[in-house]
Amino acid sequence: METLRNKPVAKRLRNRYRLVVMNDDTFEEVITFKLTRLSVYILMSTIFVVLVGLTIALISFTNLRFLIPGYGKQSSLQELRQLKMRTDSLEKAMGQQQQYLQNLQNVLQGTTPTTVPLDTSLLKNLPPTEEITD
Numbered sequence: 001m002e003t004l005r006n007k008p009v010a011k012r013l014r015n016r017y018r019l020v021v022m023n024d025d026t027f028e029e030v031i032t033f034k035l036t037r038l039s040v041y042i043l044m045s046t047i048f049v050v051l052v053g054l055t056i057a058l059i060s061f062t063n064l065r066f067l068i069p070g071y072g073k074q075s076s077l078q079e080l081r082q083l084k085m086r087t088d089s090l091e092k093a094m095g096q097q098q099q100y101l102q103n104l105q106n107v108l109q110g111t112t113p114t115t116v117p118l119d120t121s122l123l124k125n126l127p128p129t130e131e132i133t134d
Helices: 009-013 037-061 063-067 074-109
Strands: 016-022 029-036
């Protein structure tokens, strides 16, 4: 008689086993299953695939998808970019306004710096003037 280890894999997968559920007090058989290793593998694989499919469907067709980082609607990402640009421009405008108010306060108090560089950038862009001779 062949031992279980010497049998080919295909034959071992098709060996029949019996699973019996019994009442512990009366030893009465409640239910009996006739199984093979192959049927158990197929059952477990099917359950795994169904659970993965249900999880993917649950996430993609409900609002749970918004809890995943980086997953969302394209319009909401576009709105986020616009809000970020608007916030940056408001921060820049607020900084310029604070600088203007500080300079105005310094002028009113008479605490202007003694060496103020003159702005000559506009003079460099002017065309050269011609002198009129009589």
